[in-house]
Amino acid sequence: MATFACSIAAFVPAASSSYHAHYNDGNHRSGHFLAMSRKGTRVQSQSLSSTLRINTVRIVILTCNAALPESDQPPKDLQVPRDWTSPSVAAQEAEWLRGALHQWLDDEYCPEPANEEISKRCSTAYLRCLTEGQVDMGEILMQMVRALESFSFKESFHGVFSSANAAIDLITKRMNDAHDS
Template sequence: MTDPIPSITLPPSENPQLEGQWLQQNLLTWLDAEFIPEAVNQKIAQRAAQIYMRQRMEGENDLGSLVIAIVTEMQSFDFSKSFFGEFAIANAVSDLLLERLGIDRCCGQ
């Protein structure tokens, strides 16, 4: 029987606002680089960062739970003017956070 993949816990947030700004800036950079820069990318990055900040302010430290929250709440976002969807955004947030923690997102630690 295989072992389950262990969850990844982020360190407690000391400054959710600063983390949110970092995430918004880096997610926007990723969005613009992934396809082409679009005006909607700023709104996508801003909304994802808002969700992330609120979750962190509520004490959420589990990366998987953060990803689920972003997917769930981004479902109400209008992606009709974008190449992206809620799953791509949540996965990009996860990748950015793993990179920031120094964890190889491809093959684990």
């Protein structure tokens, strides 16, 4: 049996360190119960073909024991390139994120004043992470979530997690574009 990380958005009690989930990857029958344990807060760029359902209060990565065919092996942990942590590049990337996220938020539903503040908070959290040398996208996501928690989304179509996830998605696409060019 191989241990693999499954990227899922789940809500779990803060004090909890182990979980159970129903697992179905086509090889196990639906409802097969596997022990799950918290690995950390990481985001991965691809989803697995397996399905996890959890009754859930915070984003986590869970590990479970299951045999996977070689073609279904999970992706490696997603990290920002280390050269993006230099102060000048970090500032440039954070400014790019502010503009790109603001545009995405405006395009997704409608332009609204809250979009500017949401994009500023995510951009500031991203800059802080990069300048501190934090390259793990899961940690960056959690810093963005923390930066957005004190913001009132009453006047917005967006929420804390949808905004932070959109920012991470934009960063991931930018990394892929940089890698492809």
